[in-house]
Amino acid sequence: MDDKYASYNGCGVLIGSCAGEYCNLTYNTEEYFLVKEFQTTVESITPLTHDTRMFRFRLTDPPEIKFKPGQFVQFRIPRAGEERAYSIASSPNNPNIVELIVRLVPGATYMFNKLKVNDNIFLTGSYGEFYLREETEDPLVCVGGGSGSAPIRSIVSYLREKNSARKIISFYGGRTPRDIYFTEEYNQLSEEMKDSTHIPAISEPADGDGWTGEKGLITEVMESHLTDASNHEAYMCGPPIMIKFARLLLEKLGIDPDRIYYDEF
Helix, strand or coil: CCCCCCEECCCCCEEEEEECCEEEECCCHHHHHHCEEEEEEEEEEEECCCCEEEEEEEEEECCCCCCCCCCEEEEEECCCCEEEEEEECCCCCCCCEEEEEEECCCCCHHHHHCCCCCCEEEEEEEECCCCCCCCCCCCEEEEEEHHHHHHHHHHHHHHHHCCCCCCEEEEEEECCHHHCCCHHHHHHHHHHCCCEEEEEEECCCCCCCCCCCEECCHHHHHHHHCCCCCCCEEEEEECHHHHHHHHHHHHHCCCCHHHEEEEEC
């Protein structure tokens, strides 16, 4: 996911990102020393929808990366002198693998048109102030739209692997059924995690589309499933308009604005 609200110094090191109410541009010295360049090999490319793919990279040098679920890496386009920021979709419990979810938009054409299995690629990271807080066991509300599913998947997968008892309700919004993905994976997670629920929804239903799930704007679907959320934390990733109205709803439902973490793109 492209991180619209991140700022970088000349070395490409993150010095600010959005979390909660404000966007604070502060230099994170600790994070600076954790950032590394990784040589990787493209292990697989998996179509998820008509315009979205998952790219799986195996790290070779160094062979492992440290990151928090929700953070991102920079993808270096070979011979172009350009980088793109994408949220990590895989769990930090598998440190020699980085999975990225990429939607076909301007800026992602190289990955769709030229990148192939076994190509050697450089990634740098990890970056970002959007990541899972683990100081409490409070319930989570997770919301994703578009390729914003990536950091949510990382967070939920990580919690499953550590056998967390935290209650999770996650929402994913797309326009039509062909924009929805990972439903089977989340259903499996819900079976493995007693208090995990995943709710996909589409905003543009049509006769004959075969969709039997939730319909409406993702905020409308959220409101129908949430009542008092005052003791929750929220993690959201997606388009700015979705983030804006989802934040307003969650605040109305009682979540402290300082406990609403989000990335916009």
